[in-house]
Amino acid sequence: xxxxGTLQLSDIIYQHLYQEACLIFLCVDxxxxxxxxxxxxxxxxxxxxxxxxxxxxxxxxxxGNLPSLEELLKDGRKPRMLNFNTVGGLPQTFYFxxxxxxxxxxxxxxxxxxxxxILRKHLLDSNSEANNLSRELQKSxxxxxxxxxxxxxxxxxxxxxxxxPISIIQQYSEFLLSETESKLAPEQLDLLSKIRxxxxxxxxxxxxxxxxxxxxxxxxxxxxxxxxIVSFIEKCLVGNRVLASKKKxxxxxxxxxxxxxxxxDRTKIEQVLNNLLSNxxxxxxxxxxxxxxxxxxxxxxxxxxxxxxxxxxxxxxxxLFDAFHTSSVKSTAGEKSTGLGLTIxxxxxxxxxxxxxxxxxxxKGTTFFFTLPILxxxxxxxxxxxxxxxxxxKSNLAETIPLNILVVxxxxxxxxxxxxxLGQLGYSPQSAxxxxxxxxxxxxHDYDLVFLDxxxxxxxxxxxxxxxxxxYPKHRRPRIxxxxxxxxxxxxxxxxxxxxCLRKPVALEDLQSTIIEIGGGIRKPSDTPEAMASENxxxxxxxxxxxxxxxxxxxxxxxxxxSIDPEFLNELIDMFMEQTPVLIQELRNAIEYKDxxxxxxxxxxxxxxxxxxxxKPLAQWCVQxxxxxxxxxxxxxxxxxxxxxxxxxxxxxALEQIRDK
Amino acid sequence: xxxxxxxxxxxxxxxxxxxxxxxxxxxLIEQKVAVQDLYVNLFQTSMYEVGKLWESNQxxxxxxxxxxxxxxxxxxxVYPLIFAADHVGKSAIVSCVPKEYHQIGAKMVADIFELNGxxxxxxxxxxxxxxxxxxxxxxxxDLLALSMSLYFSLRTMEQTLQAVQATFPQLDIIAGGQGxxxxxxxxxxxxxxxxxxxxxxxxxxxxxNG
Numbered sequence: 001x002x003x004x005g006t007l008q009l010s011d012i013i014y015q016h017l018y019q020e021a022c023l024i025f026l027c028v029d030x031x032x033x034x035x036x037x038x039x040x041x042x043x044x045x046x047x048x049x050x051x052x053x054x055x056x057x058x059x060x061x062x063x064g065n066l067p068s069l070e071e072l073l074k075d076g077r078k079p080r081m082l083n084f085n086t087v088g089g090l091p092q093t094f095y096f097x098x099x100x101x102x103x104x105x106x107x108x109x110x111x112x113x114x115x116x117x118i119l120r121k122h123l124l125d126s127n128s129e130a131n132n133l134s135r136e137l138q139k140s141x142x143x144x145x146x147x148x149x150x151x152x153x154x155x156x157x158x159x160x161x162x163x164x165p166i167s168i169i170q171q172y173s174e175f176l177l178s179e180t181e182s183k184l185a186p187e188q189l190d191l192l193s194k195i196r197x198x199x200x201x202x203x204x205x206x207x208x209x210x211x212x213x214x215x216x217x218x219x220x221x222x223x224x225x226x227x228x229i230v231s232f233i234e235k236c237l238v239g240n241r242v243l244a245s246k247k248k249x250x251x252x253x254x255x256x257x258x259x260x261x262x263x264x265d266r267t268k269i270e271q272v273l274n275n276l277l278s279n280x281x282x283x284x285x286x287x288x289x290x291x292x293x294x295x296x297x298x299x300x301x302x303x304x305x306x307x308x309x310x311x312x313x314x315x316x317x318x319x320l321f322d323a324f325h326t327s328s329v330k331s332t333a334g335e336k337s338t339g340l341g342l343t344i345x346x347x348x349x350x351x352x353x354x355x356x357x358x359x360x361x362x363x364k365g366t367t368f369f370f371t372l373p374i375l376x377x378x379x380x381x382x383x384x385x386x387x388x389x390x391x392x393x394k395s396n397l398a399e400t401i402p403l404n405i406l407v408v409x410x411x412x413x414x415x416x417x418x419x420x421x422l423g424q425l426g427y428s429p430q431s432a433x434x435x436x437x438x439x440x441x442x443x444x445h446d447y448d449l450v451f452l453d454x455x456x457x458x459x460x461x462x463x464x465x466x467x468x469x470x471x472y473p474k475h476r477r478p479r480i481x482x483x484x485x486x487x488x489x490x491x492x493x494x495x496x497x498x499x500x501c502l503r504k505p506v507a508l509e510d511l512q513s514t515i516i517e518i519g520g521g522i523r524k525p526s527d528t529p530e531a532m533a534s535e536n537x538x539x540x541x542x543x544x545x546x547x548x549x550x551x552x553x554x555x556x557x558x559x560x561x562x563s564i565d566p567e568f569l570n571e572l573i574d575m576f577m578e579q580t581p582v583l584i585q586e587l588r589n590a591i592e593y594k595d596x597x598x599x600x601x602x603x604x605x606x607x608x609x610x611x612x613x614x615x616k617p618l619a620q621w622c623v624q625x626x627x628x629x630x631x632x633x634x635x636x637x638x639x640x641x642x643x644x645x646x647x648x649x650x651x652x653x654a655l656e657q658i659r660d661k
Numbered sequence: 662x663x664x665x666x667x668x669x670x671x672x673x674x675x676x677x678x679x680x681x682x683x684x685x686x687x688x689l690i691e692q693k694v695a696v697q698d699l700y701v702n703l704f705q706t707s708m709y710e711v712g713k714l715w716e717s718n719q720x721x722x723x724x725x726x727x728x729x730x731x732x733x734x735x736x737x738x739v740y741p742l743i744f745a746a747d748h749v750g751k752s753a754i755v756s757c758v759p760k761e762y763h764q765i766g767a768k769m770v771a772d773i774f775e776l777n778g779x780x781x782x783x784x785x786x787x788x789x790x791x792x793x794x795x796x797x798x799x800x801x802x803d804l805l806a807l808s809m810s811l812y813f814s815l816r817t818m819e820q821t822l823q824a825v826q827a828t829f830p831q832l833d834i835i836a837g838g839q840g841x842x843x844x845x846x847x848x849x850x851x852x853x854x855x856x857x858x859x860x861x862x863x864x865x866x867x868x869x870n871g
Contacts, residue, residue, distance in 0.1 A: 120723070120726065128785070134740075135737075135740060135771075138740040
């Protein structure tokens with residue numbers, strides 16, 4: 001081939017390399033600045049190449065060990081594996097050669113086709129395999145569903161067809177026993193009793209099997225009726241009391257006087273109660289008590305059945321509701337169990353949108369709890385009732401919760417009105433007409449509570465609250481509650497470090513509940529003798545502390561429980577004290593795992609149990625958190641749980657005192 | 662119904678637009694298009710077209726593989742309909758011969774068995790001979806269906822037929838697949854219990870006639 005031919009060939013090759021070849025071609029200077037690139041490199045890196053991306057090292061991915069151009073050139077003929085950023089987002093590995101040409105450097109990079117092919121084959125194989133497995137899975141799912149349906153059908157048929165002959169055996173043996181009691185020998189009577197008892201047990205088992213097969217076929221047809229639960233349970237207890245009395249077991253019943261209505265299938269919930277009670281009786285010894293309680297917990301009515309039996313071993317609790325579960329615990333009079341009762345009970349409760357669980361302690365006893373949702377319309381009514389509630393006004397509140405109060409408002413009429421209302425609760429508040437005056441007074445006196453107007457002439461209430469928070473540690477500053485006619489939100493008040501927010505016109509009831517709710521959280525600056533001396537509190541420090549603790553609780557609720565049954569109150573307190581630390585720990589875990597749904601669930605649960613016992617600050621803190629979650633204005637989870645623990649500590653101390661009394 | 666969507670579907674399939682293909686198939690399922698129609702007039706027709714485009718060098722093997730992968734994924738959308746059929750107590754094992762990697766046709770055959778109330782066990786691509794024999798022993802099917810997509814697999818097909826015949830002489834076998842378009846029916850003719858099935862329509866006829 002002549003010179004002309006050689007020249008043409010190199011031109012062709014260069015043109016091909018420049019325009020068509022799937023090969024990266026870059027020309028760079030000694031500093032790596034890109035001088036020229038081919039079309040493939042442009043396609044790989046994108047339009048920024050040579051405009052924004054101008055240096056070779058901006059295209060290569062640097063894992064911290066990129067060699068210098070000098071090093072790369074040293075052994076230019078040996079392929080160097082380097083990673084290239086591409087416009088598609090995924091980096092690609094190329095094998096590069098570096099050649100020195102005049103004062104420039106030519107960079108040529110290509111991919112390993114064999115490697116790509118292996119990857120493609122693996123991906124295709126994996127895809128096919130995954131699709132085949134998906135097919136198998138879908139086939140198995142359908143087969144299992146069909147088999148389950150068949151099983152239920154068979155179970156239902158078998159149980160139904162066996163029921164009639166067994167009923168006849170049971171009835172005739174019953175008849176024979178009653179008719180021949182005086183005529184037959186004791187051994188014969190014993191045989192007849194065995195026939196009757198066995199047929200009775202078989203009938204129970206068949207009924208349970210029928211129930212299970214119906215429920216599992218999705219045929220839990222609930223006939224829901226609005227029901228007054230307190231009297232409904234009372235009626236259910238009648239028959240069970242007869243059974244219990246045979247074993248000399250007492251059934252007691254504790255309840256609120258009135259509870260909101262629930263919508264239930266009465267036959268099915270009676271079945272639930274009968275099952276839980278018959279279990280309690282089955283595992284209880286004579287002269288013990290089975291206690292049934294019903295109370296409101298948040299949006300649910302909660303029913304519990306507590307026995308003083310042997311308790312359930314911890315390792316059996318998780319399988320307790322499984323079908324044909326057998327327990328190592330023996331019944332006290334040899335009563336038999338089908339192993340299906342609790343499975344049915346659980347399915348019925350879940351069918352009512354409720355929950356069921358068990359709390360058991362070996363040697364102490366077992367408590368089954370289940371919940372039923374309160375009718376939405378009743379909940380609404382209750383909320384309206386609560387918001388417009390007329391509380392008993394306590395003219396001696398100042399004796400129970402002694403506080404130094406400052407009222408800050410620039411309207412003399414408003415100051416006079418608030419002072420008058422506080423006076424009706426036994427307080428003698430001081431006043432300030434603007435923020436500056438208020439801050440000076442707070443500096444000079446130990447106020448426990450400040451009612452602060454938002455629209456003040458000099459500094460607005462929000463700024464004043466922030467100032468107080470910045471200059472006083474929380475335990476040494478007064479609690480701040482805004483009284484405002486503006487449309488400032490509760491969240492804004494909380495963010496400014498306030499403890500509450502009231503709207504004008506303020507009602508006496510609102511002032512009273514605010515003092516009860518947040519007055520209990522107030523810690524007096526009693527850590528110095530001076531502070532002690534300056535406090536004009538008529539009670540001793542111990543008495544004072546006791547009052548503080550007890551104001552964590554709504555005395556009306558506590559007194560209500562006391563009037564119904566003090567023993568029940570003690571049990572509620574025990575339950576609360578036992579379960580709340582567990583719940584708080586679960587809450588911490590949920591926060592750690594960022595499981596916001598579980599956090600919300602647990603906070604609601606805690607709010608429910610706190611409300612039940614009248615632990616208002618604790619319940620209020622939970623409500624606040626839920627509301628904040630909804631509005632997205634939450635404080636940090638860490639702060640939330642820390643304060644929660646503080647409030648629980650205070651509540652627990654107050655409850656201990658009540659329990660001791 | 663399928664004709665209306667076919668052009669859009671094949672364009673999306675060749676462009677690798679899985680989402681578009683999925684939405685077309687979902688729509689057809691919602692319109693209650695029969696599964697057989699979907700298999701024959703959408704999946705099979707489009708895959709045959711893809712095959713022809715590859716053979717005529719109009720698309721690369723990479724595009725052909727991509728279209729196959731998308732089609733296999735789309736079959737998952739149809740499974741809830743396929744497996745819901747009442748079963749008649751018969752079963753078929755469907756498999757590709759050893760070294761045969763094109764499995765989609767065979768899988769569709771297994772699905773057609775399911776749709777007609779048979780248990781259609783699908784063993785997948787490149788099933789080793791001893792594994793196939795072992796599963797036949799275990800499942801005791803009424804029928805074995807062997808797929809050959811490439812003519813080059815004819816030799817392996819014959820070896821498989823010999824091995825199956827030696828161990829299970831009574832077992833009925835059907836064979837099919839695009840590979841037979843290039844020949845091989847003379848090989849099948851040597852085995853009296855082997856039937857050649859060239860289409861899904863013929864397969865359904867055979868299943869229904871028991």
